[in-house]
Amino acid sequence: MPRRADYMLREVTQGLRRNGLVAFAAVSTTFIALLLFGLALLISRQVNLMIAAATGNVEVAVYLTDPVNPQAVATLTGKLQELPVVSNVHYETKEEACARFKQIFASQRALVENVDCNTLPASLRVKLDDPQQYAQVAAVLKGQPGIDRIVDQSGFLNRLFAVTRVFRVGVLIVSMVMLIAAAILIANTVRMGLFARRKEIGIMKLVGATNWRIRAPFLIEGLFESLIGAGAAVLFLFGLKVAFINPLYGTIQFVPWVTNRDVVAVIPWLLVAGAVVAVVASMAGMRRFLDV
Amino acid sequence: MITVQRVTKVYRNGVVALEDVSVEVEKGEFVFIVGASGSGKSTFIRLLLKEEEASKGDIYVAGKNLAKLSPWKVPYLRRNIGTVFQDFKLLQDKTVFENVAFALDVIGKPKHVIDQRVPEILELVGLGDKLNGYPDELSGGEQQRVSLARAVVNRPLVLLADEPTGNLDPSTSVDIMRLLDKVNRIGTTVVMATHDQAIVDAMRRRVIELDCGRVIRDQSRGVYS
Known part of the structure; x- marks a missing residue:
């Protein structure tokens, strides 16, 4: 039904023109809200990348002496598994360590090419039910042969988490507040549109237009505003990434950075958040106006 | 076509607009609802449209029990x-054309139906030459004819008219009444609320008189008072 689509488009553009300033406020607030939301997601991603690089998601790493003695591995694994606090022990060979390294630093080719896999030690990766119980592990392993070094990563992790959590939560909260503000502004543009066209709506009701027929243009208008905001936020996120992250590639070695693919992965979340906010806001804006 | 059984309407502010009103209107009838301002004429019309709900009693319009009609219907x-x-x-x-077409457009009628029916109905009300005029270029009588065209373009079973001549001078009013009569003659049931005595007396149709929300007279081929 092209004519119907044409009608809708006309209604929507008319609506946007009619209250342009409020629509602009709604679009720009949505933009800032979704930008911050996207930033929060990317920060999370960056933190996860760093944690993965630093620890491979393991609380305790038991680095083994080179060359590895298979019997020592068996003994150590057995002793660790006897401990109730240990949930999982994984023996990571040199090859596996090498593969993980390459995966983490996939974006830094120079690093991958120049590091000799032979320098990466084999290790036992120990997951603990309660990371605080590191001392138990240390006690059991003390004096055992074949161990090069035991690294308790939870302490380091906790500090990293504490700093990033504050940052991430802060950005998330600000983005939520902005999203609420955006919702209110969108509801307001929808309501102004309804008010400007109350006579038309009255006639539509009288001649028997369905509620959805009356609502659709306003709903689309709200969606449109929000998706423009989301689109701008996506572009801006790419801009920020190119401006601030790209120069870091290769400068600070050993730290993996978010890639374009990570930014792309964030897009659906921004669109969904924008759409949900717009629909909820539009419906809320219309609620009292459209009672029969 | 319209059955109103012992209907009472009390507004939220306590005003009793209609009290124990019973009216039966057959298909194809032409009925005047008369009475002073505040006698309940407009409330009666609003109830038939389900713009308001009856506080008590039953209303049937075109075979539908309005109290039981769900909002989406x-x-x-x-x-x-x-x-x-x-x-x-x-x-x-x-424009005149667009105003009438609007009523068909928003209920999803296809363009070819609109392009056929709208000029036809505007011809019927005598505005065949003013399709592209705007309402503010028309006289009051002409505007009411556009409004009437819009009301009947979808061929309704019932036409409700609330003081349709209230803003018009006597001779223009007569024109509008001729049109309402014409609409009635093609089978449409017409219910018209009015306090235009001359018109009611001239038409000699059924008259239902309301006073303070009660039916005090229901007379076929009646006069205003």
């Missing part, structure tokens, strides 16, 4: 009811 009820008001309710930024 109300639009479909209204497609069977044409409405004309004192203030015309035309959209100033649309």
Whole structure:
């Protein structure tokens, strides 16, 4: 039904023109809200990348002496598994360590090419039910042969988490507040549109237009505003990434950075958040106006 | 076509607009609802459109029990009811043609139906030459004819008219009444609320008189008082 689509488009553009300033406020607030939301997601991603690089998601790493003695591995694994606090022990060979390294630093080719896999030690990766119980592990392993070094990563992790959590939560909260503000502004543009066209709506009701027929243009208008905001936020996120992250590639070695693919992965979340906010806001804006 | 059984309407502020009103209107009838301002004429019309709910009693319009009609079906009820008001309710930024076409467009009628029916109905009300005029270029009588065209373009079973001549001078009013009569003669049931004595007396149709929300007279081929 092209004519119907044409009608809708006309209604929507008319609506946007009619209250342009409020629509602009709604679009720009949505933009800032979704930008911050996207930033929060990317920060999370960056933190996860760093944690993965630093620890491979393991609380305790038991680095083994080179060359590895298979019997020592068996003994150590057995002793660790006897401990109730240990949930999982994984023996990571040199090859596996090498593969993980390459995966983490996939974006830094120079690093991958120049590091000799032979320098990466084999290790036992120990997951603990309660990371605080590191001392138990240390006690059991003390004096055992074949161990090069035991690294308790939870302490380091906790500090990293504490700093990033504050940052991430802060950005998330600000983005939520902005999203609420955006919702209110969108509801307001929808309501102004309804008010400007109350006579038309009255006639539509009288001649028997369905509620959805009356609502659709306003709903689309709200969606449109929000998706423009989301689109701008996506572009801006790419801009920020190119401006601030790209120069870091290769400068600070050993730290993996978010890639374009990570930014792309964030897009659906921004669109969904924008759409949900717009629909909820539009419906809320219309609620009292459209009672029969 | 319309059955109102012992209907009472009390507004939220306590005003009793209608009290124990019973009216039966057959298909194809022409009925005047008369009475002073505040006698309940407009409330009666609003109840038939389900713009308001009756506080007590039952209302049937075109075979539907309005109290039991779910909200999403109300639009479909209204497609069977044409409405004309004192203030015309035309959209100033649309042409005569567009105003009438609007009523068909928003209920999803296809373009070829609109292009056929709208000129036809405007011809019927005598505005065949003013399709592209705007409401503010028309006289009051002409605007009311556009409004009437819009009310009947979807061929409703019932036409409700609330003081349709209230804003018009006597001779223009007569023109509008001729049109309402014409609409009635093609089978449309017409219910018209009015306090225009001359018109009621001239038409000699059924008259229902309301006073303080009660029916005090129901007379076929009646006069105003």
